[in-house]
Amino acid sequence: EAQVTQNPRYLITVTGKKLTVTCSQNMNHEYMSWYRQDPGLGLRQIYYSMNVEVTDKGDVPEGYKVSRKEKRNFPLILESPSPNQTSLYFCASSSLRLAGVEEQYFGPGTRLTVT
Amino acid sequence: AQSVTQLDSQVPVFEEAPVELRCNYSSSVSVYLFWYVQYPNQGLQLLLKYLSGSTLVKGINGFEAEFNKSQTSFHLRKPSVHISDTAEYFCAVSLYNQGGKLIFGQGTELSVKP
Numbered sequence A: 001e002a003q004v005t006q007n008p009r010y011l012i013t014v015t016g017k018k019l020t021v022t023c024s025q026n027m028n029h030e031y032m033s034w035y036r037q038d039p040g041l042g043l044r045q046i047y048y049s050m051n052v053e054v055t056d057k058g059d060v061p062e063g064y065k066v067s068r069k070e071k072r073n074f075p076l077i078l079e080s081p082s083p084n085q086t087s088l089y090f091c092a093s094s095s096l097r098l099a100g101v102e103e104q105y106f107g108p109g110t111r112l113t114v115t
Numbered sequence B: 001a002q003s004v005t006q007l008d009s010q011v012p013v014f015e016e017a018p019v020e021l022r023c024n025y026s027s028s029v030s031v032y033l034f035w036y037v038q039y040p041n042q043g044l045q046l047l048l049k050y051l052s053g054s055t056l057v058k059g060i061n062g063f064e065a066e067f068n069k070s071q072t073s074f075h076l077r078k079p080s081v082h083i084s085d086t087a088e089y090f091c092a093v094s095l096y097n098q099g100g101k102l103i104f105g106q107g108t109e110l111s112v113k114p
Helices: none
Strands: A006-007 A011-013 A019-025 A029-040 A042-051 A054-057 A076-078 A087-094 A110-115 B004-006 B011-013 B020-022 B023-026 B033-038 B044-050 B057-059 B066-070 B075-077 B088-096 B100-103 B108-113
Touching: A006 A087, A011 A019, A011 B020, A019 A029, A019 A110, A042 B100, A076 A110, B004 B088, B004 B100, B011 B020, B020 B108, B023 B033, B023 B088, B033 B066, B033 B075, B044 B057, B044 B066, B044 B075, B075 B088
Parallel strands: A011 A110, B011 B108
Antiparallel strands: A006 A019, A019 A076, A029 A042, A029 A087, A042 A054, A087 A110, B004 B023, B020 B075, B023 B075, B033 B044, B033 B088, B057 B066, B066 B075, B088 B100, B088 B108
16 A cells, blocks of 8 residues: 555654654655644645755754655654644655656654653 | 745535635746645645646545636635535645745635534
């Protein structure tokens, strides 16, 4: 079954404790992306990757890191989480058209709470 | 700067009534356009997309949208809604030849009442 998986689904942590949210897709997609969803703000793009070893900042990259060492995986790293990073996070993947991103397939989401 | 505006944050409607969810975008380059739906406590799934060709696009669950280039709009419509259409709806644009940047609107909460 074609899917995007994220782990963990729920995470409560404390300020400053490094954490990683994993994302994996089995569709051989070139493109992967991370979003955060906050009430009234919709989805905001954190980082995206066009292919292995190619990553770029979205609209809200501060406080986050990503890596793309393999095509299927795109982990999101919070080196020193702060309470303003409490949010619902989504990973997505997509194939690429010549001119841009095709439809995206979303993971189930990770609800992160930083106290 | 590019942006996407969903003009209504909440749309209450009675079952079997028609509905229109409005989306306007601002971009200096051509775009691909998408509508996604998010049911409660779930991830997002694609409703429909416009990449090229006919400006009237049909999607799943009886939804359709029309791309209007002159008005830079991509409004979503359904002639008769069901209770099961209650969800949050997001409009999104992918910018031509701008790498992988995607911009989402703020979302419209559709609430269908019996």
